[in-house]
Amino acid sequence: MSEFTERDHFWMQHAIRLAEAAALQEEVPVGAVLVTNDEMLGEGFNRPISESDPSAHAEIVAIRQGAKKISNYRILDSTLYVTLEPCIMCVGAIVHARVKRLVFGAYDAKAGAVGSAFQVLDTNKLNHRVEYAGGLLAHNCGQLLSEFFRARREKCKIS
Numbered sequence: 001m002s003e004f005t006e007r008d009h010f011w012m013q014h015a016i017r018l019a020e021a022a023a024l025q026e027e028v029p030v031g032a033v034l035v036t037n038d039e040m041l042g043e044g045f046n047r048p049i050s051e052s053d054p055s056a057h058a059e060i061v062a063i064r065q066g067a068k069k070i071s072n073y074r075i076l077d078s079t080l081y082v083t084l085e086p087c088i089m090c091v092g093a094i095v096h097a098r099v100k101r102l103v104f105g106a107y108d109a110k111a112g113a114v115g116s117a118f119q120v121l122d123t124n125k126l127n128h129r130v131e132y133a134g135g136l137l138a139h140n141c142g143q144l145l146s147e148f149f150r151a152r153r154e155k156c157k158i159s
């Protein structure tokens with residue numbers, strides 16, 4: 001049996017649509033949705049280039065929006081859906097926000113901090129534990145990224 005529910009699929013589909021929006025703005029296509037009680041608190045896509053902000057990853061954008069919405073820097077009982085395995089910075093933000101559960105799509109062999117390149121959430125040194133599961137709609141999430149990078153390489157060849 002899959003560890004993912006029908007609602008997990010629903011929210012990840014939404015994150016994928018956000019990732020597509022990032023690609024249209026020539027940002028690396030990653031999308032994130034923050035959910036509590038099956039309601040969306042925040043959403044975001046990757047936009048460090050357009051914002052000139054190295055911290056403007058999809059996860060951080062969604063967490064900022066969610067925290068603002070509830071006027072609380074801790075977002076208890078929430079699930080964060082993101083199309084790509086989070087990096088070290090985003091895992092840090094997820095822990096600071098006290099997100100309860102993290103669900104991600106594609107694995108990131110180079111920078112993923114939830115098992116691929118680093119195992120940040122498996123340490124016993126953090127004072128907050130985040131449940132996590134990866135690989136949901138991984139093919140769709142990953143394909144967006146590979147298509148994006150392939151198109152960018154093509155563009156470089158032409159110009």
Ligand SMILES: [Zn+2]
Nearest residue numbers: 057086087090
């Ligand atoms: Zn990140």
